[in-house]
Amino acid sequence: MYAIVNSGGKQYKVQEGEIVKVEKLSGNVGDNVSFDKVLMFSDGDKVNVGTPLLEKAAVNGHIVEQGKSKKIIVFKYKRRKRYRRKQGHRQQFTAVKIESIKA
Numbered sequence: 001m002y003a004i005v006n007s008g009g010k011q012y013k014v015q016e017g018e019i020v021k022v023e024k025l026s027g028n029v030g031d032n033v034s035f036d037k038v039l040m041f042s043d044g045d046k047v048n049v050g051t052p053l054l055e056k057a058a059v060n061g062h063i064v065e066q067g068k069s070k071k072i073i074v075f076k077y078k079r080r081k082r083y084r085r086k087q088g089h090r091q092q093f094t095a096v097k098i099e100s101i102k103a
Contacts, residue, residue: 001044003101005059006037014059014098024092027063033096035059041103048103057103065095 002015008023014035025033038057041048048054068090076085 001101002042003038003057003059003103004040005035006039007035011039014101016098016101019064019095019097020061021069021093021095023094024066025063025094025096027066027094029063029066031063033061033063033094035061038103041101043103054103058101059098060100060102061096061098063094064097066092067095068092 002013005012005014007025010023012020012022014020027033036058038054038059039050039052041054041057048057050057069092071088071090074085074087074089077083
């Protein structure tokens with residue numbers, strides 16, 4: 001059984017018991033989270049697709065971790081012009097453990 005949910009402008013395939021890293025959500029470790037924007041739900045043999053969202057469907061979980069991902073390097077360079085810019089970035093994320101999928 002799995003579902004496709006929308007969070008932070010991205011789509012994630014989630015299953016029960018799985019830990020998913022999504023864009024930063026407000027809340028502390030241990031708080032409950034509910035994803036209401038469910039795009040698709042499958043229970044193994046039957047697939048329900050929303051137009052665009054499924055009514056009365058929700059994915060529940062709780063926050064496991066708030067953190068930052070690995071650093072990426074943004075490097076801009078123009079040859080023969082003495083132009084170089086180096087910048088780093090660490091994207092914030094929230095790790096959510098999926099407890100239940102209700103459709």
